[in-house]
Amino acid sequence: MTTQVRAAIVGSTGYGGVELIRFLLNHPQVIITSVISSSSAGAPISEGFPHLNAIMQESLDAVDIPLIAAKADVVFLATPAGVAAKLAPDMLEAGLKVIDLSGDFRLKTPELYTQWYKREGAPQEDLDKAVFGLCEVYGDQVQGVDFISNPGCYPTATLLGLVPAVKAGWIDPSTIIVDAKSGVSGGGRGLSLGAHYAEANENLSAYKLNRHQHIPEIEQVLSDAAGKPVTMTFSTHLVPMTRGIMATCYAQLSGAHDTQAFIDLYRQYYEGRKFVRIREQGKLPATKEVWGSNYCDIGFAVDERTNRVTVISVIDNVVKGAAGQAIQNLNLMMGWDETAGLNFTPVYP
Amino acid sequence: MTTQVRAAIVGSTGYGGVELIRFLLNHPQVIITSVISSSSAGAPISEGFPHLNAIMQESLDAVDIPLIAAKADVVFLATPAGVAAKLAPDMLEAGLKVIDLSGDFRLKTPELYTQWYKREGAPQEDLDKAVFGLCEVYGDQVQGVDFISNPGCYPTATLLGLVPAVKAGWIDPSTIIVDAKSGVSGGGRGLSLGAHYAEANENLSAYKLNRHQHIPEIEQVLSDAAGKPVTMTFSTHLVPMTRGIMATCYAQLSGAHDTQAFIDLYRQYYEGRKFVRIREQGKLPATKEVWGSNYCDIGFAVDERTNRVTVISVIDNVVKGAAGQAIQNLNLMMGWDETAGLNFTPVYP
Amino acid sequence: MTTQVRAAIVGSTGYGGVELIRFLLNHPQVIITSVISSSSAGAPISEGFPHLNAIMQESLDAVDIPLIAAKADVVFLATPAGVAAKLAPDMLEAGLKVIDLSGDFRLKTPELYTQWYKREGAPQEDLDKAVFGLCEVYGDQVQGVDFISNPGCYPTATLLGLVPAVKAGWIDPSTIIVDAKSGVSGGGRGLSLGAHYAEANENLSAYKLNRHQHIPEIEQVLSDAAGKPVTMTFSTHLVPMTRGIMATCYAQLSGAHDTQAFIDLYRQYYEGRKFVRIREQGKLPATKEVWGSNYCDIGFAVDERTNRVTVISVIDNVVKGAAGQAIQNLNLMMGWDETAGLNFTPVYP
Amino acid sequence: MTTQVRAAIVGSTGYGGVELIRFLLNHPQVIITSVISSSSAGAPISEGFPHLNAIMQESLDAVDIPLIAAKADVVFLATPAGVAAKLAPDMLEAGLKVIDLSGDFRLKTPELYTQWYKREGAPQEDLDKAVFGLCEVYGDQVQGVDFISNPGCYPTATLLGLVPAVKAGWIDPSTIIVDAKSGVSGGGRGLSLGAHYAEANENLSAYKLNRHQHIPEIEQVLSDAAGKPVTMTFSTHLVPMTRGIMATCYAQLSGAHDTQAFIDLYRQYYEGRKFVRIREQGKLPATKEVWGSNYCDIGFAVDERTNRVTVISVIDNVVKGAAGQAIQNLNLMMGWDETAGLNFTPVYP
8 A cells, every 4th residue: 555645835825835735635645744834824724715614624834844844755835936945955954855836946057047036046056956847848857856846837838839849840949939828826826916806807918028037947948959049039918817828839940840740749749648738730729728737738830821830838827837737746756647636627617 | 346337428518518527537436438419419529628638538429318228327417408308207217317407307396397497397297206406405315216306506505505594493484585696607508698708798787587497496495494385586697707606695584593603503404514614703605715616605694783694605506506416416326425526626716 | 168177186096086087088177187196196197007198197296285275176085984084174174175985974973984984983063064975866965065975886876776766665675685796996906815816706705794884874875765764784795897886676565566667766766867777677787788887777676476676776886886976976066967078888898 | 160970880789880889979070870780670779789778779770772871971881791892882882981890891802802701802993992091000091082991900909019110121021920819809799609708708719820811901011011022920819808909019120229219119100199109118008008998009128139029019909990990080081180089098997
């Protein structure tokens, strides 16, 4: 019989944290032993999240590393920028496995982090310890490690949509333009005017053009796939819906490849990876078709008039873009079936 | 080891049908052996519902009772008004267990059905065979039967909110007024101007005041609970959201009972029933707190100024108001744990 | 030729203030001479409200009563609770006409205010000076006065839906139950978790049952109409839309009056009042049908089974429930056509 | 004193038609003398659009050209594809001025129309008579003509965002990629699964990639501006909101031009044109900031890393993208102030 892994969640009162809870409660090999919040320690988690009434009675713990190490084997960090950089090294030291959902360990150098996040980054030696857990691309590097940096929501959608084409040399990486759109939950539970209902509803806005902190994370992986430095144009838009990300990716073709060829290429690349679904010719995925699930659905349109391909990639930002992929990383790390605890059909309608 | 029950779903291309699929795929004792649609037979179900790509490859079967009887042990009817009345008797005859999600077998006489549904009803002898499966009220009558009529969405929310108080004699049944509100999915997948996005979005409307076909279904159960005929006022409103029903129920108090007394009464009545959650004093449930799940959450406010109680009862109309409760009925019918296949945490946010 | 009245708006950075600007810019006899905000003084108003770019270039003024009195003839107070109580007396003293959109002067005694608003109210002598400007009921009392207290959003919808029936003695006032629903803008521009997009979207919640501060305002007018004290049940719900209020009002009939009789009664009561539209038999108004306009639409359903009437009354909460009615009050106060500046067709879809 | 122009509206039961009514009712020099619908002739227009109750009592007329010519001076055609091609020539013959809001007369040859619209187009001689009324670009060609083809919604947003840069030679036209997003009302009032509330809500989808019928309309004007044939990539997305279009336009820079230079260039190009508003550096427009109005707001972000410019252009698809621009064209045609009847502040929130 399998021993269950004991999990702690830091940042349990954010959307990523509460979604980790939803999935881990369903995980056959994991038991949640501590839900942690620096701001609400002591209160029952169901007070701030009444949907957990009668499901999770636990009160929130404070951030106390020795205590966490005593209660848990693995810790998920669903914390704001800058927090994981401080916590993760000590947690690793205390013998915990760490899966960080923030951006603190995604970039390869502190300088790059500072440039895009406008704050001091984790030291180089700590960055070097983290494995970037884009499961369907770097999954084999994750197995057996202790420290995973979970990819961002935009990078996950974008990279799953672009890596196979870049790797195959079918598109010119210098021509990549990504027009990304996200639901409002991407901004978290912290209050802001942009997420105020009467402002966000019946509204569509663009933000952080060319300045989004996910840009270097994407370029890092694209450069790796291309074997040379890649710079791209990346735009983010706020869409009046709670969940969902769509990355509409444009690039100039290198060579003659039609839509069906792209479909075949991607199906081959993602063979055996349950959570990536490639649509057949003439069909494009919509965000609602992955809602609440860990799927990433991808569709293609090659245009002969312009010799460009458009790749549409959709995920649920809170699941495949955060909590779901984090659990998928745990599964890979532990050598389990990567779908354990994640076999949820998208909720429709 | 348990043998799995084989299930067929008629009406698989409606919202109730597709939600039955989502939950049954997760049910440890059930296997779906046929998904059936009279209108789309032959097509893969994922063609009309792309979220099922790579999850359910099956093509839709036609409605063929002998074939269904050969492939399945139990059949769910998620069909428009009038269809189940024709299919159910022959299906029972063919040895199938039947769970009907439509209104065809909910009312006790054909005359009552004709009066409210404005069409001919099933004959009395067929009506007499069906057990009304409001699980937390009539659950003990469901065990072991072959034919269940699954309650409507509005009746489920309303009755779970009112039955304990009526049964206890704490409210005057002649003063009951129910102001019910539903998300747009309650109208199904059939196109209509009222469900056209640009008309329903940023809009709130009332409809079928005093004429909704769920009224006699509610009054039937309230009369049963009161031990005398109950007539009530019932209003329905369309709210710009996909899922969710709230029944705001008003009644004059019989005797002095404060909010906490109501809470205690209901907690006692629903003791051991996992899917009804009674909120503590000062807390009222919101529809999002049960979204995607089989829960019914209930809260109370007694007003001393007016000597009235207000009961707020919320469900997800497609789950506890349709597919979820149907599966809960299957569980009770088979003598299984009533939560089998239904242990989903509400999706939040 | 008419001289234009000069208007100042205090609280120009709230939704009520900015809607006053939209309508007054269109008013033939009014010119806005000062937009005022205590929190953002000095900044251009279009900085916080970019939709006003190239339309209104003015910077926000601070609250300075002598300056306002020098620049304006009339001042609108669209301020949070407690502010108008302090400002209005001095403004009146300084010779300004004052129209207060807050609740500070709506209740007839300081004690009642303290009981419901949980704060100290304006002194009795100041309360006595204000005229309650529910235009279609008290319009004749408004003409020529200097100080108007503009009704609340819920009271406007509720009272226009109930006053004629109460006045005519057609319903029993002791049986009135009002189930009110509002769009999220009713909570203003101040940030709160309840108005956070990911929480409010796809959600329906009830709040402040029996405790809403608009209750005494409604009861005050109903008591006046009934000629005796009226106590009622009043519930408020938050609906996932930006604008719109619906009051669904229930009451026991006094005497035999069918739906058409109610329609006739109300058409007679509101004869000549353009902004109240009574729907014909079988039609019920929806909030979208008054969206962005100053209309209040009312429909009826009498139920012979229960001997009750249901009255549906809808308004745009920011217009007829705030800025629009305030301007209508200005028009009545000045002896102008009550529709001046308000002749906007609802925006549909 | 000015004589009023008499206007007829064919297609008064669509969203474009009803929005023409809203604006023309407010136009000082126009009187609506006939509202026409082939499908609902005889019924009062307020039956299908209750928001017009007490505002417009007229019944709908049938399509009868001699009658229209007798009652009106100008006719607006807000009709489905293919209808205007049949009606317009006879209407012109009958002495009417015609403003066509459909795509029937926007393309320069019948062949191009057939290629993109997949149906037979109007004959060349009729196409030659129509002037393409993109007001801020071709406004001077509109004055005094009898027949205007009103631009499409996507082309209006896109072209106002790109023409000045293309004309100035600041961007390489062969690199243009437009990622366009629209609210659901763009699909009209006709029912479809894609516009069914439960499918469109909380969903974001892409459609008609590289195949949208607005592509040749855009390329035609861009080619005109560039002085050489332009082919571009154009994608359309459906956003869960009722109104609003955003065109996010990408292009490679020709020469060194920073964001401020673009702002200056566009401000100069659109000088004196009230309905185009150029945002200052660091500010990007959102669709809500033009909601319900005839404005087109434009913002820029030049990226030195990639040497590309991103242009964000937003309109209300039903106003500047349809009815509003049609009236603006009438104003230009008649030699009136182009803002007559259109001086509406955007509705916010």
